[in-house]
Amino acid sequence: MRSLRSRVGRLPLRVRLVAGFAVAMLVVLIGAGAFVYWRVDFALDRGLDTELSQATTTLRPLVGADGRVERRTTADATGAAWQVLDESGSVRDHGGPAGADAMVGTRTLARAARSPQTVNIGDFLPASHKPYRLQITQARSAPRLFLLVGVRRDHRDEALRELLVQLSVAGLGALLVTSFVGDRLARAALRPVERYRRRAEDIAAGASGLRLDVPLRRDDEVTRLGHTLNDMLAALERALDRERQFVNEASHELRTPITLLTSRIQLARRRPRTQAEHERILEELDVDLGRLARLAEQLLDLGASHADDAGGPGRTADLAATVGRVIEQRRLADPGWAGETRVELPAEQARTAVSDGALERILTNLLDNARVHGTPPYAVRVDAPADGWTRLMVTDAGGGMPPALLATATRRFARADEARSRPGAGLGLALVWALVADADGELRLCFAGQHARSGATAPVACDHGPEMTVTVLLPAAPDDAG
Structure with a gap:
């Protein structure tokens, strides 16, 4: 069975x-033909049985105690073949087309002793020369005698054979047509699928910009x-374009x-140098390698999926508590930074549907971006300005961004011309936007009356x-979310 299924499974779908x-x-x-055949057979047999019943009614009173039939003229007038048999199967009398040989055996007679029997003798296929339908009844009980009355089935069998031929021909024709x-x-139905397959084959071969022809x-x-x-x-094309652009930009920035x-x-190899000069060169190389490592780390973070780190069922955190913890860690690491930063946190919790790790990465990137590209004083503010939303704002008093850059600042490696001389690779806001987008939030960049929005519309x-202000709006956590 498994081998058959395997062979059938290898056939074309159309087949x-x-x-x-x-x-x-x-x-x-087959089911319809069998039903029609059964109904016709039943109707024809019922007609023969009616004829047999009438002949039996006429012949049965004529059977004498010795098995002889009285008034043979009346018996022959029925037109049926008849025999009178004893319980041993011997023919006591017969008439009509019936001969002197018993038409049934003793087993059939034994069954007829219990109840009348109707049987067919003679093969249906191939056609018999003497096909009969017999009705067997007990004519006398002492001595036990049986009356067999039969009518020929020639017309009935011929009609059924003709019906079988017609049903077979009609069924075969219907099967071929269907x-x-x-x-x-x-x-x-499969023609569009084949058309799709050929077009997909062209696309797989390298053709770009193609689409399936859909009505x-x-x-x-x-x-x-x-x-x-x-x-x-x-x-897929958009994803490939983004990846291609990312690779090109990353190659450019890494170069x-x-x-x-x-x-x-x-330069270090051009002439012999002292140990102090080599140490100074190693320190410069260490700085360059550190920048290269940070750039590679940012590229890896940006290329990775943040869906598991940002929003999702069961991922909630207190925005106010996370911001307070990060700010306190920075104050301990750089006490001088504390005097340049103003922090406003709400008295209540500001639970948001974002994980604590994602919130920490968002705030860390915004603070680093403000410190590198902005100037003090800095301000960090957390609140819940509307039902269903929490807000994080980071402000600096620097020169901000030109209007053209506000709209593209969240792209990878986007930097103003004057910012290229400063540390960084233009990936900070791109990382923030990736995390905010995964959380179904909104990112706003505002400076000097100009605004740029990305993501959901809160x-x-x-x-x-x-001042230069970066605003992150994140969905609030449900009330029953821990």
Whole structure:
């Protein structure tokens, strides 16, 4: 059975569909033919049984105690073949087309002793020369005698054989027609699939910008599959474009520190140097390697998925507590930074549907970005300005961003021209945006009356001064979320 399934599974889908349709149709045709045959057979047998009952009614009173039939003229007038048998199967009398040889055996007679029997003798296929339908009844009980009355089945059998031929021919024709129609329908249904396959083959071979040809005015399963595949292709192209852009930008950004490292090493090799000079060169190389390591770490963080770190079922944290902890850690590490930073935290919890680790990464990147590109004083503020939302604001008094950069600042490696001389690779805000987007939040960049928004649209008005302000709006955690 498993081998048969394996062989059937290797057949083309169209062949399997047509074969399944043909098998189902064959079962229906056999069932319908069997029902028609049974009804016709029943009707023909009922007609013969009526004739037999009438002849039996006429002959039974004519059987004498010795097994002889009186008034043979009346008996022969029935037109039926008849025999009178004793319980041993010997013929006592006969008439009509019936001969002197018993038409049934003793077993049949034994059953007739209990109840009247109706039997057929003579083969249906192949056609017998003497086909009869017999009705056997007990004519006398002492001595026990049996009356056999029979009528020929020639017309009945011929009609049934003709019916079998007609049903077979009609069924075979119907099966061929339905199989042909099923094949046409299967071809028509699978034609779009084959067209999709050829187009997908072209796309797999390297063709870009191609889409599956999906009819616009149809809405069936294959059409919906085509739309879904087109959406998938578009998403894959966007993902490939982003990855290609990321690789190009990362290569560009990595080229500068690597070139600088190579140049320093080449300069160090040009002439003999003292131990102090070598130590100074090693310190410069260590700084460059540190920058390169931080850049690589940022690229890895940005390329990784943040869905597990940001929002999701069961991932909640207190924004106020997380911000307070991070600020306290920075104050301990850099006491001078404390005098330059103002922190405003709410008295109540500000629970948000984001993990504690994601909140810490968001705040750390915003503080580092403000310290590198802004100027003190800095301000960090946490509140819950609207139902369902929490807000984190980081402000600095620096020169801010030009309006054109506000709209693109969350892209990878986006930096103003004057910022290229400062540390960093333009990945801080990109990391923040990736985490905020995974949490279904909103990121706002505001400076000098200009605003740029990314992500969800929270029902919260911009609350800022003339300073450079980065606002992160995150979904609040449900009341029963711990």
